Amino acid sequence: MAFKAPRGTRDMLPLESDKWNFVERKFRELCYNYNFAEIRTPVFEETELFVRSAGEESDVVKKEMYIFKDRGGRELALRPEGTAGVVRAYLEHSLHNNAQPVKLFYYGPMFRYDRPQAGRQRQFYQMGIEIFGTKDPASDVEVIKFTADFFSKLGFKDLKLHINSVGCPECRPLFQKDLEEFARTKISLLCGDCRKRALNNPLRLLDCKNDSCREVMKDSSPINAYLCSSCGTHFEDVLKLLKALNISFYVDSGLVRGLDYYTNTAFEFLSCQLGSQNALGGGGRYDNLVEHCGGPQVPGVGMAVGVERILLALEKEELFPVKDQPEGVFLAVESTDLWEERFNLLYLLRDNDFRVETDYLNRSLKAQMKFANRNSFRFVIIMGVEDKSKGIVKLRDMVNGEQVELSFEKIPAFLRKKIE
């Protein structure tokens, strides 16, 4: 085999495409119900856009971006996430002048140069939504409720919602400073990674997987204690609304998101089926992102889910509707002399919106029947040589073996009746 798909990428074969379509359909339907409109942005943007939005210090920017120079010398990057491009488009087309809020959804491939693993690829698909132009805690909740609805529409029952507030540029620095100091006093008890984190990115101290570190950090004061009054109220309101909607959640004071643009609400939906790549989706509020990207002060909130992970989790929980229902029509023919009649009937049926297939390999009638059976065709139409003069064909229902003789014109109506 000469060529292989590049590392961290995958082909989607026909067997899987039904599953993808299932997930996509549910997503689009829900977007319609919630009044989110679709936006499609390029898969690559100026590198600077991502640096600006995700933050210079974020892992995504520091080590995971696919960056390249095009032939004109432009510095470009494949998008590692969807929000930045949407924000750019929002500004470029002055959507802030439209009636607010602006509610958008997107779906497409994202790219991160990371070490592949189950549920983690270099090209992966995200579906996401964004709401621009409102700070109302109800809009945070709308995004979370949307996500919860989406998962339950797919059939998930036991997903965990973790939620936290990461504060704002007013209150977060104080928290960070205290956290850093706290870590410094306990430095000897922390793992090597955490010692580094204490200096570079104290927030990350909170989600170390190491039990002993967790034990130590448990005694640091949680961020809730530092939230300024507006952040505190916002968070409380969000939680209150979640309760009102009967959405169960767990306040995880260790939840911090990897992209720097988040403010206030941060949340993740976790699956217990998935091992270490267990976040099916997540999101949060980003009230300063638009301004930070050179626009007016427009608040926003959004989320994204990972399609491959959803598919993995659905697979594990066996939630795909097992549909191998026979459907469609196979047009079998006894002799290749009958091309003209065959085509006439083939296109007659297709024009009448039936799914129809015929044989192109000159196979025996028996082989054609077998093919039809294996491929779950509900009906087989058999054109016999002798029937030609009579203008008749045989129509067989493969489910119960019933077979009738019909003229061409009567077939569409007959099939329609049968399918009901």
Next chain:
RNA sequence: GUGGGUGUAGCUCAGCAUGGUUAGAGCGCCAGGUUGUGGCCCUGGAGGCCGUGGGUUCGAGUCCCAUCACUCACCCCA
């Protein structure tokens, strides 16, 4: 980027610790037989440079090294 496991037909895997003539099974695919014309059963066939490249050896799918890919954990997140 770090560490562990794996890599044999389209798919799921056996064979490898004790190297030895044409590398196996099931499913799938193709053809034929028996059912008028599928499903069950029977027969036959196609399909593998044993991930790739080196090395050890008279001889390597089997041993050694490297490399690539997958996988699990770290990391990070979706």
